[in-house]
Amino acid sequence: MQKNAPASKSGILILLFLTVVINYMDRTNISVAANAIAQDLELTKVQMGVIFSAFGWTYSIMQIPGGLLVDALRIRILYPIILVAWSLATLVQGVVSSFATLVGCRMAIGLFESPSYPANNKIVTQWFAEQERAGAIAVYTSGQFIGLAFLMPVLAFIQDLFGWRGLFIVSGLIGIVWALVWRYFYRDKIIQSPAAVIPSPATTKKEPIEIPWGNIKLAFSNRKLWGIYIGQFCLGGTLIFFLTWFPTYLAEYRGLSDLKTGIYASIPFLFAFCGVLFAGFLSDYLVRRGVSTEVSRKAPIILGFILSAGVIGANYVDSIAWATFFLSIAFFGNGLTSIAWVFVSLLAPQKMVGLVGGCFNFIGGLSAVMVPIAIGYLVQDGDFKPALLLITGLALAGLFSYVFLVGKIVPISADNLEK
Template sequence: MSRTTSQQSSQAKRGKFGALALIFVSVVINYMDRTNISVAANAISEDLELTTIQMGLIFSAFAWTYSIMQIPGGMLVDAVRMRILYPTILVCWSLATLVQGMVSSLAAMIGCRMAIGVFEAPSYPANNKIVTHWFAEHERASAIAVYTSGQFIGLAFLMPFLAVIQEFFGWRGLFIVSGLIGIVWAAIWYFLYRDPSPESESENSNVSERSSHSNSEPVVAQSAVSWNNLKIAFSHRKLWGIYIGQFCLGGTLIFFLTWFPTYLADYRGLGDLNSGFVASIPFLAAFCGVLLSGFISDALVKKGYSKEFSRKAPIVVGMLLSTSVIGANYVDSTVMVTFFLSLTFFGNGLASIAWVFVSLIAPRHMVGLVGGCFNFIGGLSAVTVPLAIGYLAKDGDFRPALVMICCLALMGLCSYLFLVGKIEPIELSEQEKAQ
């Protein structure tokens, strides 16, 4: 019997770390298809004769549909098996990426970016649901940190790689190669991913229950796809605290994912190829930040520190460090600019375990929906910030844009300090349960 139990435990470990590896690579591809537009921006604007304001529209178009589709995407995640849903959306957004390399107008480019936003929308709620099902609560911050780090480590190495592809094949070839990579990975995902066994999921749920609310009521059994649940998702202060925090966190992130290479190439005069290599340094810093935050946060939980301290500390420190972006306005050397922006992005990475709050605070039957709402509000920063930077930098001066990003970091810090409060699952009122 002991031998059988040991074998089952070994299989469960392989299963959950295999699932985490699949998510990690998917996140790398996800962000490659979001951000290859930033590498190609200068070439596209010259080829299609676009202004900075028009490029701001292209940068933000992804987020128009990405944000709107977060809540439906979260509902879809709660309703469809991950083995079917994930490769389907992968193929769809990869095809839209590929088509970008074939269009020649502002409207068509915007349409492709909107299509990518539609099909990437369920991806992060899906990531969070997979981790929630495969990992016990005391392991989740580390697991979330690992897959979130994919967006940074992937781009740290991909930025130079994408810049080289563009150098040899042009911006159209860049999009075509990116799309083909995603289509191949979708097939690999389908053949490798498996849902956790009922025994594994039950054990993880039991561990979470014992560690977070051993004396609480049983989980309410009701469908996540309902208007009442949508109302609940927008009626609790704790949830608004993490929603606003995610918007502010996303404001810094979206600068690096969109305008950052242009800032280096045009405002700092580095050129497209050189900016691709310099841009990789802050992404490496962010990768270190996100991994450090996850493992430190889980280690503090295991040592008995409160959830308020263990989970919030990386975010509070990270938001504070993100305000250092303002320092880039007062230095001239490439080394110092890179230092301040790397420190900023390190802080952004440190604060990027915010997804752990979704699984810790949301009612268990609403993890996908709350994740969708969380990412919806966060995604609004990707709608507004690129446009705002486009207007603020229309005369070639990025300094006002960096001031705005600093202010967003401060607002996010206040949201986590004063709105989120105690880290515990939301208990539904009798009226909420009855509806």
């Protein structure tokens, strides 16, 4: 271990956790600013849906290249570069004044964030044993929930002080500073056998980079992998609602002020935080107790999708308290399903973890492309009931995907490729 490296696995988790907080801050600050942007730039609901969606266009398309990049490069080098890049794109949002340039900035953020979650999964695969990974994934994934639970009111307060432009500028500066922190503290964990031979620079030849078409075919041909891909899309559908349209739902449909929206918006994120930690540590505990993978890993996912479908209850209550209850239970369920990344390391061949992670996040990222625009059309008249019905349908589809497509959890290799 090199100087300044984190002394323990807990140090790695702290870095990952805070990086995910910043990652999601830069994805979701647009939702806090949405009402102010729409009024200032005179944008329609459909145009806001396109702005929300633009992040997903590049984020999803670049998942497979991003996964291959993660397999090829050292994380200590890659992560600070993409952190600075997406933070600059976030900052620039604070100085633009048109629909087109906002869309371009959101596309840039999606482009540069695309390798982040495959990189997170590679870090966990390197640093943690199989029976520890769900808990590790739960800890860093919880950053997107607990971070936003506390950040939503803070971001609303920053906007109240400095306006929506100041919100983006402050967010971007935070990310740039964090990139320097990451570069200073993180070290890649490289495991070599005692007999490993390290070639000298004089004898090392640079091999041309080849696209592993056989691996790509495997990643898109396997039924089990398609089961987790579809499940990730459905999981993402619920998540993207909370990351984009949820503050607008509270402000316009439920009639809350901007500051009250920030407070109420934080409650479901706290529930999701509890859900992801509960699922991760319970899952690892069951594995250590010898409980089958089918129960220890799949049960939280299945229960999570069932609870996520409960979002439909908010359509049948008038009280903001009861609506928040149903939305919070649904997001708790989304937190339970958020340990789904563990299935990438459980199913994928070892040398394909980055690629399969990229495919997994590519399909999941398509929800960020499609769902915000779909909701934009569904809520044009101000009624959010069809939007919540859509989220319910996605949750049920995710449930069926894990039950009928994923099946038994066994590692995949080229020899057992399913036709």
